[in-house]
Amino acid sequence: MPIDLEAFKPAYEKWVEESLPDFRAGNMKEIVKRYPFIAPDDIPWTPYSGQPSDQTFALVTTAGFYLNNGQPPFDTESIHGDTSYREIPKSVRQQDIRIAHAHYDHSLTEQDMNIVFPIERFVELEKEGIIGRLTDIHYSFSYVNDAVSLVTKTIPEWISRVKAAGVDVLFLIPV
Amino acid sequence: MAEEAGIWTISIGNAADRMAHIKPPRAVLVKFARGSMFGEPGNVKRQRRIILDALAALQTMTEPGTIQELPYRWKRPDPE
Numbered sequence: 001m002p003i004d005l006e007a008f009k010p011a012y013e014k015w016v017e018e019s020l021p022d023f024r025a026g027n028m029k030e031i032v033k034r035y036p037f038i039a040p041d042d043i044p045w046t047p048y049s050g051q052p053s054d055q056t057f058a059l060v061t062t063a064g065f066y067l068n069n070g071q072p073p074f075d076t077e078s079i080h081g082d083t084s085y086r087e088i089p090k091s092v093r094q095q096d097i098r099i100a101h102a103h104y105d106h107s108l109t110e111q112d113m114n115i116v117f118p119i120e121r122f123v124e125l126e127k128e129g130i131i132g133r134l135t136d137i138h139y140s141f142s143y144v145n146d147a148v149s150l151v152t153k154t155i156p157e158w159i160s161r162v163k164a165a166g167v168d169v170l171f172l173i174p175v
Numbered sequence: 176m177a178e179e180a181g182i183w184t185i186s187i188g189n190a191a192d193r194m195a196h197i198k199p200p201r202a203v204l205v206k207f208a209r210g211s212m213f214g215e216p217g218n219v220k221r222q223r224r225i226i227l228d229a230l231a232a233l234q235t236m237t238e239p240g241t242i243q244e245l246p247y248r249w250k251r252p253d254p255e
Contacts, residue, residue, distance in 0.1 A: 037196035043239035044178035045200050052230050104210035112216035121222045159180050169233065170177050172186040173212055
């Protein structure tokens, strides 16, 4: 694994302990400053080839979207955040979307989901043939600090789903 | 982890400092607040331009970790 989780774990546990008072008080800038960011030694990279017009795209936002048809909201209370994700269909409408993410202002996104999840623009680009195919299912994550669970549990399972859906390109919108 | 699985990624970021820590493989950078990565609500033309810029970046970036800053500014007209 290119990410050194063994080094991250104790640093993260220390961060949780030291950051809880600031987290509870809403001092987000302070806790981000102290967060033990991890990055792989080498940036993962697959050289691009082909044309978008021949490829399948999926959108990934971390805006905390969930559907109001019974999908559960994300946990917005825990300092660890929520490592789960929700599947959002390409036919989604603004009125289907709810937001569970405590750390950005939702007022604009509630007017137009496309500013963090431009699904309607991608549907147009698919119709025009600028991209080959827009997959039926897209993905929303929310606020996450617990990189260990994310990297060891959620992401491997999620990547195999994305692969099975035939996705060539992930269009990532970290919020 | 997606790139390792052979899936290309392109990210739309607004926080240069966080991106420096996270090191996405390919990214375009916008100067908009968190929660408005594609500009003002309803600015369809701008949303489309940012996506097309990102698709161009996907095809032209050859160096892992490249970040390209886009020229759009909040409530100001798009450049020609």
